[in-house]
Amino acid sequence: MDYRKFLGKAESLVLPYLGGGTVDAASRRLRVTTPVAAGWWRFDVKGRDATAREPAGPEGLDALPRVRGHVWGTRLVREGAVAEPLELMPEEEPPRLAPVCARRWHDGTLLFDGVDFETEAEDAARRALEEGHPLCGIRSVPSSLRAAFGYALLDDASRALDIRFAPAEARGRVLSVAEGGRPQAEACLRRLRAEREAHQRTLAAREARAQARHLAMMDENARRLASGLLEQVHRRGAMNPRRQGGGHAPESDWVRAERALAGSGARLVAQRRLVGNQLEVTYAFMGERFLSIVDADSLQVVDAGICLAGADSEVTLESLPSVIREAIETDVLVVTRHA
Structure with a gap:
């Protein structure tokens, strides 16, 4: 049998496309021939190349691991106060702090699956957030909702103080922020700013020391030039040239x-x-x-x-x-x- 006629055979796959030059199938990463808008697409796959043919509805989600938590912006906050990006959100945004179900795609990405039924806890948390109250005293609040509430507080304080933060920086303190409210959120952000400023001072001191060493080397080269040694240095360099930067495409x-x-x-x-x-x-x-x-x-x-x-x-x-x-x-x- 001549198997060569099968090598060029194309297959059709429905996959979530998140942008960029690749898309992930169950067993391999494919090159996207022509980028399109993010979303679910039916791709024609030939070898390692995938060509988007038409938009499609989600397929295969039911067989994927389910992940539940509460929504904060475009992130799903789950157990352990982990706030992961949530991809392919619906056009109609879920309510703030809503309980959400996602599916773990083959490459580890979390894909939006739907909004779960709410309890009184979500409504109580939203009211506390709108009124500027902490969660202390509110009972039966799941840990993922507490963490999402804390991140939302940090988000509001971040805009007011103009101090950026990444969720991973505040993960260990976000439950304390939820319990302590806005003052605790501001204290957390100011601590991050102080540590960054200390880091910048360390970098500045290191650069100053490097500049001092550079100037000392320049002085040494000047002395070598004066004594006629620089020509020897050049000859050794010609016999053993150093590769210059920028050689990589x-x-x-x-x-x-x-x-x-x-x-x-x-x-x-x-x-x-x-x-x-x-x-x-x-x-x-x-x-x-x-x-x-x-x-x-x-x-x-x-x-x-x-x-x-x-x-x-x-x-x-x-x-x-x-x-x-x-x-x-x-x-x-x-x-x-x-x-």
Whole structure:
């Protein structure tokens, strides 16, 4: 039998498309030939390529793991105060703090499935939020609703104080915020701002020391020039030339960064070249987006985008997600660069 006639055979799959250049099927990631609007689409799949043919209704959700929690903006807040992005939300937004059911897609993404039946707890939490009261004293409030209430308080305070926060930074304190109300939310945000400012002072001091070393090296080079030694240095350099930055094509940068992140479960979102042979890398990990700056050749971290007490250069892009995971799980994460 000649199997070659089957190699070009196309199949039809209904898949959730979230934007970008790829879409995930049950067993593999496919390249999208022509990007379309986010949503459920019927794709014609041939090899590793997927071409969107027409919008479609969701398929296969019933066989996927169900995840329940309460909605906060475009996130589902579930057990453990974890606030994950909720994809493909309906055109009509669910009520604030509504109980929501989602499905875990094959790549780990949470897809909106529907709004669950409400109890008196959701209505009581909404009234408390509207009236500026904390949740203390309100009984029978599920932990996911308490956490969603706390995040909503932090969100309101964040806009008023102009202090950004990522849910993972406040996860360990969000239940205390729900119980303590607006003052506790403001205290949490001000603590984050103080830690970021301390981080910036550390970075400034480190850059000042590096500049001082650079100036000292310039003085040393001047002395060598005066004594006629610089010519020897140039000759040695000619025999053993150092590779200059910028030798990688953008595709190579993307592939190497994607490979470095993939082992930890992080997903590369964007990257761009910076001066000084550096890369700015944006990636999604544990329901958050992070932005880090790394050396373009070695992928050694220059600025992790989170507070590492000045130890950024001790990690690489490959090991950085595990450091972030530990910071989240021990409630010490402080984001210094927001993606």
